[in-house]
Amino acid sequence: MSTRIRLARNLAQFPFPGWAKKTQKEEVLGRCLEVAARIPKIKDPTGLRIDELSELERQILFERHLISRELSNEPEGAGVIISKDQACSIMINEEDHLRIQVIKNGLNFKRSWNFITQIDSLLEESLDYAYSKELGYLTACPTNVGTGLRASAMLHLPGLVISGQMEKVVRAVNQLGIAVRGIFGEGSDASGSFFQISNQQTLGESETDILKRLNSVMTTIIEREEDAREKILEEDVDKVFDEIGRAYGVLKNGHLLSSSEAMNRLSLIRLAIDIGAIEEQNRMLVDRLFIECQPGHVQFTANKEIEPNQRDVLRALYMRDAFAKLPEPSFEHITR
Amino acid sequence: MSTRIRLARNLAQFPFPGWAKKTQKEEVLGRCLEVAARIPKIKDPTGLRIDELSELERQILFERHLISRELSNEPEGAGVIISKDQACSIMINEEDHLRIQVIKNGLNFKRSWNFITQIDSLLEESLDYAYSKELGYLTACPTNVGTGLRASAMLHLPGLVISGQMEKVVRAVNQLGIAVRGIFGEGSDASGSFFQISNQQTLGESETDILKRLNSVMTTIIEREEDAREKILEEDVDKVFDEIGRAYGVLKNGHLLSSSEAMNRLSLIRLAIDIGAIEEQNRMLVDRLFIECQPGHVQFTANKEIEPNQRDVLRALYMRDAFAKLPEPSFEHITR
Numbered sequence: 001m002s003t004r005i006r007l008a009r010n011l012a013q014f015p016f017p018g019w020a021k022k023t024q025k026e027e028v029l030g031r032c033l034e035v036a037a038r039i040p041k042i043k044d045p046t047g048l049r050i051d052e053l054s055e056l057e058r059q060i061l062f063e064r065h066l067i068s069r070e071l072s073n074e075p076e077g078a079g080v081i082i083s084k085d086q087a088c089s090i091m092i093n094e095e096d097h098l099r100i101q102v103i104k105n106g107l108n109f110k111r112s113w114n115f116i117t118q119i120d121s122l123l124e125e126s127l128d129y130a131y132s133k134e135l136g137y138l139t140a141c142p143t144n145v146g147t148g149l150r151a152s153a154m155l156h157l158p159g160l161v162i163s164g165q166m167e168k169v170v171r172a173v174n175q176l177g178i179a180v181r182g183i184f185g186e187g188s189d190a191s192g193s194f195f196q197i198s199n200q201q202t203l204g205e206s207e208t209d210i211l212k213r214l215n216s217v218m219t220t221i222i223e224r225e226e227d228a229r230e231k232i233l234e235e236d237v238d239k240v241f242d243e244i245g246r247a248y249g250v251l252k253n254g255h256l257l258s259s260s261e262a263m264n265r266l267s268l269i270r271l272a273i274d275i276g277a278i279e280e281q282n283r284m285l286v287d288r289l290f291i292e293c294q295p296g297h298v299q300f301t302a303n304k305e306i307e308p309n310q311r312d313v314l315r316a317l318y319m320r321d322a323f324a325k326l327p328e329p330s331f332e333h334i335t336r
Numbered sequence: 337m338s339t340r341i342r343l344a345r346n347l348a349q350f351p352f353p354g355w356a357k358k359t360q361k362e363e364v365l366g367r368c369l370e371v372a373a374r375i376p377k378i379k380d381p382t383g384l385r386i387d388e389l390s391e392l393e394r395q396i397l398f399e400r401h402l403i404s405r406e407l408s409n410e411p412e413g414a415g416v417i418i419s420k421d422q423a424c425s426i427m428i429n430e431e432d433h434l435r436i437q438v439i440k441n442g443l444n445f446k447r448s449w450n451f452i453t454q455i456d457s458l459l460e461e462s463l464d465y466a467y468s469k470e471l472g473y474l475t476a477c478p479t480n481v482g483t484g485l486r487a488s489a490m491l492h493l494p495g496l497v498i499s500g501q502m503e504k505v506v507r508a509v510n511q512l513g514i515a516v517r518g519i520f521g522e523g524s525d526a527s528g529s530f531f532q533i534s535n536q537q538t539l540g541e542s543e544t545d546i547l548k549r550l551n552s553v554m555t556t557i558i559e560r561e562e563d564a565r566e567k568i569l570e571e572d573v574d575k576v577f578d579e580i581g582r583a584y585g586v587l588k589n590g591h592l593l594s595s596s597e598a599m600n601r602l603s604l605i606r607l608a609i610d611i612g613a614i615e616e617q618n619r620m621l622v623d624r625l626f627i628e629c630q631p632g633h634v635q636f637t638a639n640k641e642i643e644p645n646q647r648d649v650l651r652a653l654y655m656r657d658a659f660a661k662l663p664e665p666s667f668e669h670i671t672r
Contacts, residue, residue, distance in 0.1 A: 238649050244589035249585025253664065255578035313574050328589065 001154045001194070001287070002105055005063070005112045008139045008148035009098040016043075016140035017077070017093040025077025025093050031091045035126040036081040040118050042082035050075040054126040055099065056305060059296030067091055075187055088119065095140045096148075098123070107153055107218055109211040117207075136203070143200075147207050153218050157303030158271045159228030161193040162240070169221060177201050178217055192263035192270075192290065197221065233275065233334075241331050244272045253325035256309075257316040262293035271327075277329040289322055337490045337530070337623070338441055341448045341547075343456055344467040344475045344484035349487070352476035353413070353429040356624075361413025368428045371462045372417040377455050379418035392641060399563065406430055421601050426454065432484075433475045434459070443489055443554055447545040453543075461480040472539070479536075483543050488534030489554050493521065494607045497529040497563030498576070505557060513537050514553055526597035528606075533557065544592040548640030568671075569611065577667050580608045588659035592645075593652040598629035605662075613665040625658055 014020060014028050033047040050058065050071060058072040061080070066089045071078050079092040091099040097117040100123070102116040106206050122238055130138040137148040145151070160166045170180045182195045197218065232240055247268035251257075257265075269286050291297060297314045306314065350356060352362050369383040387396065394408040397416065402425045407414050415428040436459070438452040445589060466474040471482040472523040476592045480486070506516045515533045533554065534544050568576055579647075583604035586591075605622050608614040627633060634651045635642055642650065 158461075238591050238645075242652070245589035245591050246586050249587075249589035250582050251585075253581035253588075254583035255574050255581050309574075316578070331591075 001156055002103055003108050003151070003153050004101060004103045004114050004196075005109070005116050005151045006099055006101040007116060008096040008137065008144045008150075009100065009123070009127075009142070011097050012128045012130040012136060014097065017095065017097060018140055020077075020093075029079045029092050030076050030099050031100060032090070032127070033079060033081065033171070035123060036090055038126075041115075041117060041120045041122060042081065042083045042088050043088075046084070046188075047081045048079060048152050050078040050080065056299055058294055059294075060300055063291060063294035063296045066101075068094060068099075070094055084327055088115070089120075096144070098127075107215075107222075109151055109153075109215050112151070113207065113211055117271050121333065130207055144202050146201075146203030147205075147210065147215045149202055149207055149210060150198055151211055151214055152196045153214075155195050155197060155218070155221060155225070156193060156267065156308055157225050158267055159220070159225045159232060161230055162227045162231055162243075164226070165228055166195075169224060173197065175222070176217060192258050192267035194263075194267070194290075225328040229271075229275070230234045232306070232317060239327075240271075242276075244268045244277060244329050248272070248326075250325070251319045252326075253320065254313065254316045255320075257293075257319060258295050258312055259298075259315065260297055262315055262319065263290065266290055266293065269329075275334060277334060279327065282326055285322065287327065292318065337492055338439055339448050339487070339489050340437060340439045340532075341445070341452050341485065341487045342435055342437040343452060344432040344473065344480045345436065345456070345459070345463075345600055346474060346476070347433050347521070348464045349464040350433065351455075354476055355431060356429075357411075358412060360482045364433050365413050365415045365428050365541055366391070368434060369415055369417065369425070371459060372426055374462075375455060375458045375668060377458060378417065378419045378424050378426075381424075382420070384415060385415045386416065388413040390412055390457050392635055393628075396636055398564070399627060399630035399632045402437075403427055403490060404435075407562065408445050410633070417638050424451070426455075432480070434463075439452050443551075444491075444560075445487055445551050449543065449547055451452065465539075480538050482537075482539030483541075483546065485546060486534055486545055486549055487547055488532045489550075491533060491554070491561070491563050492529060492606055493531055493557070493597075494529040494603055495568060498563045498579075499564045499568055501564055502531075505560060507556070509533065509553055512553060516548065527596050528603035529609075530599075530603070530626075565607075565611070568637070576607075577613075577665075579606045580613060580665050583663055584608070584662075587655045588662075589656065590652045592648045593655060595629050595630075595631055595634075595651065598651055598655065599626065602626055602629065605665075611670060613670060615663065618662055621658065623656070628654065 002327060006182045010016060010029060014024050017025060023336055029049070036042060037045055037047060058067065062072050064086060067080050069090050071080065071094045071333060081090040086303050087103055089101050100116060104112045126171040132138055136146040139145050139148055157166065160169055165185050173180060177200045179200050182191065182194070199214050220336055245263035251269065263322050265288060266289055269278065270276065273280060273283050274284065292301070293315055295311055298311050299320065301318060302314050346352060347364060347473060350360050365666055372378060373381055373471065374385060387550050394403065397403040398405055398408055400422060402418055402422060403416050404427065407416065407427050407430045413429045418428040423439055425437050434453060434454060438448050440448045472482040476483055482601065493502065496505055509516060513536045515534050515536050518530070535550050557622070583601035587601050587605065602622060602625055605614065609616060609619050628637070629651055632649055634647050634654065636649050637654060
């Protein structure tokens, strides 16, 4: 679905955010906001102080993967710069002074890397990075020292989940030093059969080697997913059609919908698009709904903070409206 | 939904079916088929020998409540006479020589009683019933001695089920000597929130007293059901709308449907009609689907015997077709 690269960077003259005083963090924040605003590669950037955002605004940024839960929870001296197209965001005073992030649609480490490395170089022209000739970039947590790079792809793997193979895949890629997480990173569950797959090591390997290795693992996982889909469509086609049909029926007609159920049902609608049961032109709508079914977005749409139970009512209403325009899945032309 | 009265009768010159030899049963069967065929009150009757029916045909008659499971399982000398409109059926050599049954739509013990008592009298003109001045009609099982009458009504009680009051109601009516059973009588479960409510005693009370008492209990249960519906619509309206919406969505879009799930989902569609969320004109279709979702009817429609899993596929297909014509539930005009 999407590729993400982030770089952890710190300024040499300041203690890491976890050890810094408020005034030091403020100085870092001011300096970074100012420098980033001048970089032409970041199109129409908006600089935000986290402590000036409401709970709901922070939640929205989190659900769009533009800030982390940690940044949202520790607003002192924290900020973020976001490009207008939301493809690039730079968190300030999260665990490190700078967390530069680039998100691109599809599986494309190369393009993401080319983009982020340009931004990184432009920032470095004005900022004095903490760097050791021996270790590379220095970071607050030793697991990021070296390249400071974490690259991940969000993969939609319903075939592996339905066929019960996901655990085996996770074990196999873990042995290659690659982590598998849920849609919102560490500690989150795999709602909707979405998985974030990322490198664990940042030291002892060049950036391009890390990305190459990650890319080849992704390719293998995608092949396994395709095999799994083919197999369940051969062996258990009625079950797959049934689950897709029910997902469509419930999203179109339900009146109470938790965000986790919405994700899981939408996941099946996405699978329906992949196998041609729902027309390709609806993919963008469905991918948008994954974001819009999150708690913050439901409240944002309602234009107020609301109780969880009432959120489920509004989420269901939103889905019913969206699905009124989405034609029923049709399986006739799919070979059994 | 419907009212049913049955009378247990036996011929004085023959042992009860459980004790009779094959030749004796055959004699009873022949005699009863002949007599019943001549009664004008039973319109266009068909007389059937159970041993000449296929498994599937027996299953169909059972699902339509025209014969009992017992009659279907013990075909020796067993038969049934069915009027063309299926409102009257007479089982021969079930537990008793004759089990006369009348089914009418709606709650109407009086009309059912007037009808069955005429048939009973006409049969008695040609058959010598086993009767004791002291005890009344003699039957194979002592629980039927006296009037030989069992009257029942099929009630649809989703409100009491959803609000968890059904157990309390069952306990209360049991104390009045009235039994509550599932849709297929003794030992069956309450699929679709349907309950058969019937008298337990047949001795020491006249037929009209039994029916009067039963009628007053039914009226009370129906009032309780209406209260329960009003209450859940007040207190938990989103949950009710959600369950109805999901039922509609799954019946319209599912690809695997067990008969028990179909019954329970259809029950909610029937509730939707009751509360005005689906137009009244669809009631007949929905009531018909309750019968047509049964295993025998699914096979009958497919015109062959089929494996249970394949039945679920065909049942779902049948429902999708039926629901394609049924408009979506609409809740807007229902007061919250």
